[in-house]
Amino acid sequence: MKQLLEQAAHRATAYLDQLPTRRVAPTGEAIAALAGLAIPLPEEPQPAEATLRLLDELGSPATTATASGRYFGFVTGGSLPVTLASNWLATAWDQNSAHFGPAPATATLEQVALGWLLEVLQLPAGSAAAFATGATMANFSALAAARHAVLARAGWDVEADGLIGAPPVTVVLSEEVHPTVLKGLGLLGFGRKRVLRMPVDGQGRVLPDALPRLDGPAIVCLQAGNVNTGAFDPVAELIAAAHAQGAWVHVDGAFGLWARASDSLRTLTAGTEHADSWATDAHKWLNVPYDSGIAFVREGAALRAAMAVTADYLPQEGPQRNPSDYTPELSRRARGVDVWAALHTLGRRGVAALVEQCCAHARRFARELREAGAEILNDVVLNQVLVRFGDADATRRVVAAIQAEGTCWAGITVWQGHTAMRISVSSWATTDEDVTRSLEAMRRVMREVRG
Numbered sequence: 001m002k003q004l005l006e007q008a009a010h011r012a013t014a015y016l017d018q019l020p021t022r023r024v025a026p027t028g029e030a031i032a033a034l035a036g037l038a039i040p041l042p043e044e045p046q047p048a049e050a051t052l053r054l055l056d057e058l059g060s061p062a063t064t065a066t067a068s069g070r071y072f073g074f075v076t077g078g079s080l081p082v083t084l085a086s087n088w089l090a091t092a093w094d095q096n097s098a099h100f101g102p103a104p105a106t107a108t109l110e111q112v113a114l115g116w117l118l119e120v121l122q123l124p125a126g127s128a129a130a131f132a133t134g135a136t137m138a139n140f141s142a143l144a145a146a147r148h149a150v151l152a153r154a155g156w157d158v159e160a161d162g163l164i165g166a167p168p169v170t171v172v173l174s175e176e177v178h179p180t181v182l183k184g185l186g187l188l189g190f191g192r193k194r195v196l197r198m199p200v201d202g203q204g205r206v207l208p209d210a211l212p213r214l215d216g217p218a219i220v221c222l223q224a225g226n227v228n229t230g231a232f233d234p235v236a237e238l239i240a241a242a243h244a245q246g247a248w249v250h251v252d253g254a255f256g257l258w259a260r261a262s263d264s265l266r267t268l269t270a271g272t273e274h275a276d277s278w279a280t281d282a283h284k285w286l287n288v289p290y291d292s293g294i295a296f297v298r299e300g301a302a303l304r305a306a307m308a309v310t311a312d313y314l315p316q317e318g319p320q321r322n323p324s325d326y327t328p329e330l331s332r333r334a335r336g337v338d339v340w341a342a343l344h345t346l347g348r349r350g351v352a353a354l355v356e357q358c359c360a361h362a363r364r365f366a367r368e369l370r371e372a373g374a375e376i377l378n379d380v381v382l383n384q385v386l387v388r389f390g391d392a393d394a395t396r397r398v399v400a401a402i403q404a405e406g407t408c409w410a411g412i413t414v415w416q417g418h419t420a421m422r423i424s425v426s427s428w429a430t431t432d433e434d435v436t437r438s439l440e441a442m443r444r445v446m447r448e449v450r451g
Contacts, residue, residue: 024070069430071409087337114336121257129297130295131335141306169217171195203378205232220242224278225257250278268382287426307327361435369442
């Protein structure tokens with residue numbers, strides 16, 4: 001075991017060491033070589049060292065270097081060194097972090113980490129929280145609590161009696177809601193189409209007076225950080241209007257909620273703390289390994305009522321918090337360890353500096369690409385930059401060429417009818433030099449493709 005783990009550490013370290021010089025996207029040859037993994041299932045046991053070698057020699061070259069400082073796709077953060085190390089340690093512990101009794105260390109770390117997160121994000125003290133796989137399940141968990149609460153107020157026990165015959169629940173969303181919210185609503189039985197849509201402005205923000213009249217149980221979903229533009233809904237006005245009508249307000253803040261960690265950016269989120277629930281990702285701006293989503297719910301009893309289950313063979317309720325009482329999963333890895341390690345290492349100021357550094361890089365991308373003749377479609381208020389290189393066809397060709405060139409990687413999107421490249425700066429590893437190299441490559445490709 002010791003020798004094998006040392007080999008794994010050596011191979012992983014070698015992989016990370018070559019990130020500054022390797023291309024971000026894998027080569028076609030590396031992808032083709034993956035066929036070497038699609039072999040018949042061996043009849044006999046194989047040496048573990050040979051298995052690890054095959055994974056490294058064929059798998060590593062075919063990965064996209066998302067841990068690189070020049071990866072700007074999908075709002076993905078790299079893993080801080082301490083979170084990668086803590087993740088390895090937690091994997092060695094191999095704890096099923098469902099209950100405190102069998103896993104006291106990881107249950108304690110999770111509880112402490114959740115308390116620290118409430119402090120860093122300046123959300124109401126005492127709110128309940130849960131670790132999940134990502135924003136999809138974090139939104140699902142918070143919305144399950146919302147479903148419980150609004151139906152309980154109407155005299156209906158949805159966990160016991162289901163939705164058949166329940167009072168109808170009105171769900172109101174932004175026209176540019178993230179699909180993870182729609183997926184969560186579908187899983188909860190609300191339907192992805194049976195929702196009311198609120199119109200947005202030219203930056204993707206819900207219009208302040210867009211909230212419809214609400215009768216009966218209702219849930220309103222808002223955004224902190226539009227996935228394309230980074231823009232924030234005017235939450236203060238909308239939350240007040242929704243609460244005046246008795247609605248539950250949920251905020252999807254997969255990455256934008258982290259603006260609350262920064263004194264200079266927190267004004268973007270003013271009023272967010274008055275919502276009833278929130279969702280975010282730690283594998284975005286906190287830069288912990290995949291996967292790590294978090295749901296926060298002001299009314300903790302609603303989250304527990306929606307998620308907790310009991311059985312004779314399970315540890316019974318006691319004075320300590322059982323993590324699985326607040327999440328969809330019973331079997332679950334110890335995600336709280338990585339978050340605890342990140343927050344302990346960075347501290348409050350370190351988290352703020354990480355967020356602010358990424359935003360500064362985003363502003364530089366926008367400024368210098370505009371000077372180079374590209375069009376910036378959004379107001380760069382956070383870490384998102386939308387770039388257009390002419391019409392849709394020209395933009396697609398430039399983005400494809402940038403990805404193929406390999407210096408950096410940014411994705412493509414269609415937003416409000418415009419095809420654009422989306423630059424998302426979310427990694428601790430991105431340096432000024434990474435931005436310089438990426439800009440040089442983007443400008444060079446622009447000239448070559450546009451002639």
